Amino acid sequence: xxxxxxxxxxxxxxxxxxxxxxxxxxxxxxxxxxxxxxxxxxxxxxxxxxxxxxxxxxxxxxxxxxxxxxxxxxxxxxxxxxxxxxxxxxxxxxxxxxxxxxxxxxxxxxxxxxxxxxxxxxxxxxxxxxxxxxxxxxxxxxxxxxxxxxxxxxxxxxxxxxxxxxxxxxxxxxxxxxxxxxxxxxxxxxxxxxxxxxxxxxxxxxxxxxxxxxxxxxxxxxxxxxxxxxxxxxxxxxxxxxxxxxxxxxxxxxxxxxxxxxxxx
Numbered sequence: 097x098x099x100x101x102x103x104x105x106x107x108x109x110x111x112x113x114x115x116x117x118x119x120x121x122x123x124x125x126x127x128x129x130x131x132x133x134x135x136x137x138x139x140x141x142x143x144x145x146x147x148x149x150x151x152x153x154x155x156x157x158x159x160x161x162x163x164x165x166x167x168x169x170x171x172x173x174x175x176x177x178x179x180x181x182x183x184x185x186x187x188x189x190x191x192x193x194x195x196x197x198x199x200x201x202x203x204x205x206x207x208x209x210x211x212x213x214x215x216x217x218x219x220x221x222x223x224x225x226x227x228x229x230x231x232x233x234x235x236x237x238x239x240x241x242x243x244x245x246x247x248x249x250x251x252x253x254x255x256x257x258x259x260x261x262x263x264x265x266x267x268x269x270x271x272x273x274x275x276x277x278x279x280x281x282x283x284x285x286x287x288x289x290x291x292x293x294x295x296x297x298x299x300x301x302x303x304x305x306x307x308x309x310x311x312x313x314x315x316x317x318x319x320x321x322x323x324x325x326x327x328x329x330x331x332x333x334x335x336x337x338x339x340x341x342x343x344x345x346x347x348x349x350x351x352x353x354x355x356x357x358x359x360x361x
Contacts, residue, residue, distance in 0.1 A: 101128045102169070103142060104153045106333075107301050107309050109204075109260030110166035111153045116256045117170050119297035121180045127155075127173070134320035135329040167197070170256065183253040192240050196247060196254045199236070200261070203229050207265050210272060214316045216348045223274060230276060234285040244284060245291035251298075259292040264310070266303045271314040271347045304337070311343040311357060323351070328359040335359065 104111035118124050132142065138150050145162055146154055155163040155172070163169050174182050184190040206229055210222035241247045247254045268274040276282045276289075292298060311330040317323045320331050330343075340358030344350040354360045 098158045099126065099128050100158055101130055101156045102153050103130050103132050103145075103156070105132055105134050106331075107264075107306055108152060109264045112260040112263075112298075112300050113166045113256055114153055114155075114169055114173065115300050116259060116298050117173060117182050120182050120251065120256065121174070121177055123173075123177055126177075133333065134331045136320075167257070170253075174253075182256060184248065189248060193247065193252070193254050196233070196236055196240075197257045199229070199233060200257055203233070203258075204261055207261065207268060208313070208318075210274075211267050211310070211313050212316050212318060214348070219272065223272070226268070226274065227277070227282075230285050231281050233288075234282055237284045237288055242284070244287045246288065251292065251295045255288075255292050255295070255298075259295070259298045260301075262289045262293055263298070263301055263303075264306055266306050267310045267314060270303075270307045270345055273345075304342070308337045308340055308343060308357075311352070314343075314347045315351065325351075326354055328354045328357075330357060330359070332359060 102111070102114055104114070114127075115124075115129075118127060132138070132152055138146075142154075143150075145156060146164065147162075149164065151164065153166055153169060155169045157163070163172055171183070184193050206222075206226050210226060213219070213222055237244065237247070246252065265274075276286055309331050312318070312321070312323060312326075315323055317329075320329045322329060335358055341356075343357060344352055
């Protein structure tokens with residue numbers, strides 16, 4: 097029986113969750129990772145495995161069985177090697193963990209909705225909505241983990257779920273000038289974010305990589321779609337992101353060309 101394989105997209109936050117979980121368990125070498133090029137249609141062989149769905153990550157077990165959805169895959173892998181659990185074992189603590197991670201869906205949607213917004217008049221509305229979610233999570237942490245920095249004693253399940261999103265939302269900082277206000281209402285969530293982003297198990301993607309690859313998202317084109325007049329997606333593997341210039345920050349006034357983004361010679 098072959099080893100499990102994760103089909104994933106580079107810098108996808110949902111894929112990074114799995115990498116973080118495996119790092120926490122010391123099992124990075126127990127699973128193979130196969131990169132999928134988001135700028136191209138899914139290959140027929142991959143669609144056959146997923147029964148036509150395109151969302152990633154996907155876990156293929158050694159016997160060919162398929163699991164989908166990042167949280168499902170994380171739970172499966174965590175239980176495969178129970179000697180170093182990431183999720184809480186105590187029922188109450190696991191429930192608290194679950195309540196916090198249930199907020200993740202709204203948080204993810206709001207961040208991606210904002211970065212893809214193309215109407216400057218909506219910026220303040222998006223900012224207000226985003227801050228409301230941060231205050232909600234801040235209140236949760238104040239209630240359940242006032243001392244911090246993590247939800248429990250160490251970086252765990254909730255941190256593995258959220259940290260990739262905290263990193264991706266560097267695109268809001270860069271393209272929307274978003275910063276958490278230096279106010280008590282955000283002090284606890286700021287402490288959590290800083291501790292999560294600094295953790296050794298969560299260093300798979302840098303701010304530079306995320307900002308450069310997500311430029312097309314900032315212009316309203318997600319999942320490898322091409323913008324009008326463009327021939328190469330910002331998610332292209334080549335040229336390597338390190339060899340490209342930083343994109344223009346003013347996404348509302350400037351539409352960078354492939355040449356300006358360093359995507360073609």
